[in-house]
Each structure stands twice: as C-alpha cells, then as structure tokens.
Amino acid sequence: MSGRAALALDMVLVFLGGGLGSVFRWAVARLSLIVTGTEFPWATLAVNLFGCLAVGFVVGAIDSGLLPARARPLLVAGFIGGMTTFSTYAYGIFEFGRRGHFAAALAQFGLENVAGIGLVIAGYRLAAIMRG
DSSP states (O other), rough: OOOHHHHHHHHHHHHHHHHHHHHHHHHHHHHHHHHHOSSSSSSHHHHHHHHHHHHHOOOOOHHHHOTTTTHHIIIIIIIIIHSSSSHHHHHHHHHHHTOOOOOHHHHHHHHHHHHHHHHHHHHHHHHHHHHH
8 A cells, every 4th residue: 555545544544533432422421411410520531541541452452463553543543532632641651651751751741731721721711801
C-alpha cells in the first residue's frame, strides 16, 4: 500500500473509531444519569478510567503481536481518543516514563494539569467579560 493510501486509510479508521467512541461516551453519560439520578460525573470518571485501561491494553496487544498495527488508528486514536482524551494524556506520560524521560513525564503532568485548569478558568472569565 502506498504512503498516501495508508494515510487515507488511517484517516478513515480514526474517523470511524472516533465517531463510535464519542457515541459510546454519550451513551454511558445518558445511562449514568438514568441509573444514578445524580449530576456527579460518574460517566466521565468511568470512561476516563476505562480509556486508560483500554489504551494500555490495546498498545500492549499491538506491541506483543496480539493485534495488528493497523488497529492503532481505529482503536487508539479513533475509538479510545473519541471516547476520552484523558487516556491519551495518561498514555503520553506513561510513554515518557517507559522510555526513561522522567523529567518530561513530570513536566507534562504538571503543565497539563496546572495550565489546563488555569485555561478553564481563563475561558470562563473571558466568556463572562464578553457577556458583559
């Protein structure tokens, strides 16, 4: 398969997997609200933790030959990425650590958490300013 054809196929696989992952996250959220009757984000917690387990399993299965490498765009970037980006974040930190780049792992952990929360606050305040 040519490089362009492989790229096109990967894009289609990410697209399909991402759509399915997003629908799965939405369905879990709806079910959680019905079952628990609470607004606590149990569904977010569930999909984030499941996504972490799933990304570790899928990448491990690909690395060990249990799944073909072609499954990565469909399952990792697609389904799991569409279901939750937290799993991608956690996997990135894991990869830094696995490769012995502990300072980079710590930096990513700190920056994404502190900057992420800070940017949520900044975005909220910006919207309030725009609202008047």
